[in-house]
Amino acid sequence: SQQGEEDPQALSIQEGENATMNCSYKTSINNLQWYRQNSGRGLVHLILIRSNEREKHSGRLRVTLDTSKKSSSLLITASRAADTASYFCATAANIGAGSYQLTFGKGTKLSVIP
């Protein structure tokens, strides 16, 4: 079952603008992660925020987490055409035996127009 729900499903912006994507989830989490996927290829890990953190930055990325609302947001500042991709949030749960499970949201497809 899908844990996260991204909003919006698709977003189109001009280069240089900021892009904000939201994610909601249903159960308690250890952490929430954001991934990027270009054109149906492999996923790239962007940033992880722990359940006891409220905000985290990495370069042009800013992630917030509100555990009371079970929601997270990803902000990409000063967007570039190369940021065009699908962005997924994923919640992580330990499943024992030295491994863990990622459950992905439906994703937001971001298009940055040059």
Place this chain on the structure above:
Amino acid sequence: DTEVTQTPKHLVMGMTNKKSLKCEQHMGHRAMYWYKQKAKKPPELMFVYSYEKLSINESVPSRFSPECPNSSLLNLHLHALQPEDSALYLCASSQAGGRSTDTQYFGPGTRLTVL
């Protein structure tokens, strides 16, 4: 080296064929994963191997058979697939210990088409 490689990149097979997908990593990771991703959908977990042992099988049909011959390799054997099995198959790995804060590194995927 933070690369996970997958072969082949594309695969077209008939419903009576037997084929295998291969995944390889040399990062010393001891947890490896297979995901299935349909078009415009998020990845869905299929199998998890931890220390070369199958730890999770997410109710995947037996026509998909995973194998982990050693700590660097993960295979997915395919037999008697259906057209609805056409999808992007992604492999991922994470560090020994498998803490949920560990990053999963994904391969580029194999695009499978079943005719």
